[in-house]
Amino acid sequence: MTFDPAFALSIVPPIARALTTTLAVTLLSCVFAALLGFGLEITRRSSKPMRYAMRFVIDFIRSTPVLVQLYFLYYVLPVYGIKLPALVVGVAALSLYYCGYLAEVFKAGIDGIPRGQFEAAKALGLNRTKTVLLVIAPQMLRNIAAPMGNYFISIFKSTPYLAVIAVPESFGSALDIASDTFRYGEPMAVVGALFLAIAITLSFLIRKFEARLALSAQR
Amino acid sequence: MSFADVLAGIYQGFGVTASVTLLGMAYAVPFAFIAGVLQFSTRGWPHAAITAVIEFWRSSPVIILLYAFYYTLPGFGIRLSGLAVGGLVLGLNIGGYGSQAVRAALQSLDRGQAEAGRSLGFRRWQILLLIELPQALLAMMPTFVNQFIQLVKSTALVSLITLSDMTFRAKEISQLHYDPVKVYTGLLVAYFVLCYPATIVGRWLERKVGAGRKFAHDV
Numbered sequence: 001m002t003f004d005p006a007f008a009l010s011i012v013p014p015i016a017r018a019l020t021t022t023l024a025v026t027l028l029s030c031v032f033a034a035l036l037g038f039g040l041e042i043t044r045r046s047s048k049p050m051r052y053a054m055r056f057v058i059d060f061i062r063s064t065p066v067l068v069q070l071y072f073l074y075y076v077l078p079v080y081g082i083k084l085p086a087l088v089v090g091v092a093a094l095s096l097y098y099c100g101y102l103a104e105v106f107k108a109g110i111d112g113i114p115r116g117q118f119e120a121a122k123a124l125g126l127n128r129t130k131t132v133l134l135v136i137a138p139q140m141l142r143n144i145a146a147p148m149g150n151y152f153i154s155i156f157k158s159t160p161y162l163a164v165i166a167v168p169e170s171f172g173s174a175l176d177i178a179s180d181t182f183r184y185g186e187p188m189a190v191v192g193a194l195f196l197a198i199a200i201t202l203s204f205l206i207r208k209f210e211a212r213l214a215l216s217a218q219r
Numbered sequence: 220m221s222f223a224d225v226l227a228g229i230y231q232g233f234g235v236t237a238s239v240t241l242l243g244m245a246y247a248v249p250f251a252f253i254a255g256v257l258q259f260s261t262r263g264w265p266h267a268a269i270t271a272v273i274e275f276w277r278s279s280p281v282i283i284l285l286y287a288f289y290y291t292l293p294g295f296g297i298r299l300s301g302l303a304v305g306g307l308v309l310g311l312n313i314g315g316y317g318s319q320a321v322r323a324a325l326q327s328l329d330r331g332q333a334e335a336g337r338s339l340g341f342r343r344w345q346i347l348l349l350i351e352l353p354q355a356l357l358a359m360m361p362t363f364v365n366q367f368i369q370l371v372k373s374t375a376l377v378s379l380i381t382l383s384d385m386t387f388r389a390k391e392i393s394q395l396h397y398d399p400v401k402v403y404t405g406l407l408v409a410y411f412v413l414c415y416p417a418t419i420v421g422r423w424l425e426r427k428v429g430a431g432r433k434f435a436h437d438v
Contacts, residue, residue: 002294064407065372068386072407075399150370157280164379171283184290192283199278 008186011177013103015190016074018173025091025169026156029069033155034148037102041110042095042132054103060170061100067161090162090179101151109144110136142213153199160195170194220396225405230384232388236413237386239305239374246310247370251363254314255321256347276315282376284308289380305377313370320362324355361428364421368414375410385409 044054160171378387
């Protein structure tokens, strides 16, 4: 079996079409993972027992494979009568897994803010919610743009996992073509090249964004 | 089937999980050091070439590379066992990340160290091997521990190329005795037990190196 360029070209359109699902899953998982991660981090800082409880939750999430978490949600939830579409389970699994990592990123971001900012917020009479949303979050985002961006790329690169629960994303579509035609080389090369191109473009954009943030911080 | 039976069944796949991890480490560590040092010390096209190799391994989703290597190479007359493919792909992926830790640690060193080496009449490779790398080792340790945890977790993917690791065993048990709650809880526990000690060591090392800061303040 050799590599057939004409066949490779012919399968680009269906795999590229499935990219819509891949990108939608990525976007949704990034948003939910960031929101969950921020929630975890703020809860962790609310009291001492919460600090230990949330640390355990974060450690547990970070110490188990995303594939196993995906299987867990996919096979265990229906036992308790919770039947969700595969796409929803996939987004939930990626959000849950990466929220553990993003919580640590938020931790570093908040720790990097000067103490005076918290005191100033208190002196202005801002309550906890307002302090977090108006004072801390905007400054924290500048500190964490780069690591957060890297995790967003990781989320994008983890979307092929969803093929194992039959979500019709690009890797799943490449696998379908492979099993229909008994040719793995071309579908894997096409889907691999697409992922590589998008991941490299995203990391380039993040570096640009990071440089721009650093410039605006200097002004 | 009791929970203990489930755990015992999953444990039968531990040998494969451990073998893939060890083989992965055997590829990852030399690759990380060679690629990191080359990226740090070369200029011009050799720098561009090694950066491209690192980017390829870091930016491609592991699951796609596993399928591509496992199902495509035999078509080109290269027959590798699942274990060899798993170790190679996971190892070089993790090594790609590790190389950035090596490069960053070398870059973080004081320039005076290399100058002192030069004034003592050391050659460039002697400065690198005898002065810079030993100092950089401590700085890169936390990242290496984190990468090790990532490697152990990624081994779950080899179940998709039909290697009988812990995840594969769990799926078999689940299909045999329909009890997903016990099986997938057991699998999560098994990976947690494997990875959590390394998480603790990683955190301790981060504190030691000073990369991780304590809570500066609570919101």
